[in-house]
Amino acid sequence: MKISVVAAGSWGTALSMVLNSNGHKVTVWARNADHIETIRKTRQNEKYLKGIRLDEKINFTCDAEMALTDTDVVVFSVPSQHFQDTFQMFYEKGLLTNRQVVVNVSKGIDMNSLETPSQIAYRVYPEVRFVTLSGPSHAEEVALELPTALVAASKNRNDAELIQDLFSNDYMRVYTNPDVIGVEISGALKNIIALGAGISDGLGFGDNAKAALITRGIKEISQLGLALGAKPETFKGLAGVGDLIVTCTSMHSRNRRCGMLIGQGLTLNEAVKQIGMVVEGAYTVKSAYALSQRHGIEMPITAELYRVLYEDKNAKTAVLDLMTRRKKHEMDEYASKIEPWD
Ligand SMILES: NC(=O)C1=CN([C@@H]2O[C@H](COP(=O)(O)OP(=O)(O)OC[C@H]3O[C@@H](n4cnc5c(N)ncnc54)[C@H](O)[C@@H]3O)[C@@H](O)[C@H]2O)C=CC1
Numbered sequence: 001m002k003i004s005v006v007a008a009g010s011w012g013t014a015l016s017m018v019l020n021s022n023g024h025k026v027t028v029w030a031r032n033a034d035h036i037e038t039i040r041k042t043r044q045n046e047k048y049l050k051g052i053r054l055d056e057k058i059n060f061t062c063d064a065e066m067a068l069t070d071t072d073v074v075v076f077s078v079p080s081q082h083f084q085d086t087f088q089m090f091y092e093k094g095l096l097t098n099r100q101v102v103v104n105v106s107k108g109i110d111m112n113s114l115e116t117p118s119q120i121a122y123r124v125y126p127e128v129r130f131v132t133l134s135g136p137s138h139a140e141e142v143a144l145e146l147p148t149a150l151v152a153a154s155k156n157r158n159d160a161e162l163i164q165d166l167f168s169n170d171y172m173r174v175y176t177n178p179d180v181i182g183v184e185i186s187g188a189l190k191n192i193i194a195l196g197a198g199i200s201d202g203l204g205f206g207d208n209a210k211a212a213l214i215t216r217g218i219k220e221i222s223q224l225g226l227a228l229g230a231k232p233e234t235f236k237g238l239a240g241v242g243d244l245i246v247t248c249t250s251m252h253s254r255n256r257r258c259g260m261l262i263g264q265g266l267t268l269n270e271a272v273k274q275i276g277m278v279v280e281g282a283y284t285v286k287s288a289y290a291l292s293q294r295h296g297i298e299m300p301i302t303a304e305l306y307r308v309l310y311e312d313k314n315a316k317t318a319v320l321d322l323m324t325r326r327k328k329h330e331m332d333e334y335a336s337k338i339e340p341w342d
């Protein structure tokens with residue numbers, strides 16, 4: 001198949017390698033001509049995916065028409081805060097048709113509209129054939145062909161299966177899932193919890209704190225997801241708890257590393273600058289906090305992180321406030337229904 005990949009960051013580049021090794025004709029589009037020129041000359045993406053050689057067969061261009069015309073699949077890998085602009089720009093140029101399948105691989109919620117990428121895509125182009133590809137997958141490991149499992153989620157089974165076939169090989173296993181919103185909310189919100197896990201590490205806390213954040217984190221993620229129409233099983237899957245575990249524990253995670261720097265005393269801006277790549281949780285924390293208020297959902301970890309990142313709250317005070325919240329049952333439903341020990 002002919003496939004366009006939009007953006008030459010770490011994830012777009014790693015996925016273009018998978019698709020190329022699966023025998024597809026891949027063209028990567030990026031807006032920065034100098035970046036493209038350097039990749040073409042060196043066959044490396046030194047800025048975003050250090051030390052990895054890129055096959056000569058992968059095309060790199062900054063000509064959008066050349067990259068998208070007559071392709072079967074368009075993979076969007078722009079940071080989520082730029083998904084709206086980029087998708088709309090390609091749509092208005094007439095470069096997206098419903099003969100193509102659009103795959104989004106970014107993980108976030110737009111801070112202005114509070115929409116996920118699928119909600120943006122359907123609003124801009126109601127006939128879009130949309131698939132979201134998510135799950136525990138650091139680009140650095142995928143580029144080395146280390147075993148990875150993903151989820152392709154779509155309202156349309158054929159489109160989900162097409163994307164499953166396209167990316168599957170002996171080091172990449174792709175499952176399908178009809179729950180697009182559940183997969184999107186999982187992928188977006190795990191970045192917030194990973195920032196928190198990094199802050200916890202940076203403050204010198206241990207594995208107990210990390211396990212507590214992961215476990216209470218998936219509860220917050222699923223509560224917001226359920227309010228937005230997600231299915232509960234999704235949060236137990238690869239896009240849910242799977243991606244939460246890898247992002248909260250891996251040294252590859254930009255969100256976790258950014259949190260560690262904040263825990264060690266840097267400001268959010270200083271930490272993001274030092275990471276030098278997108279730190280999605282820094283933006284999605286604003287969207288998730290706003291959504292929790294809109295839907296009346298208690299999300300204590302998200303709320304404390306919002307205060308630390310945007311209201312200058314001291315991180316240690318935030319932890320103390322989380323630890324000394326009102327005492328409660330582990331399962332909220334017990335509080336409102338029957339006594340659990342009856
Ligand atoms: N890197 C990874 O391991 C994974 C990343 N993701 C997600 O993929 C998305 C992209 O992440 P990365 O590639 O890692 O980020 P990155 O920071 O490595 O690269 C982002 C790329 O997007 C480009 N870009 C930024 N704004 C743009 C715009 N308005 N138009 C066109 N291009 C633009 C940048 O120039 C850069 O090339 C994020 O949502 C991330 O959460 C998902 C799974 C794995």
Ligand SMILES: O=C(CO)COP(=O)(O)O
Binds near residue numbers: 252
């Ligand atoms: O989504 C990812 C792994 O699944 C990448 O996480 P980071 O953006 O924190 O590096």
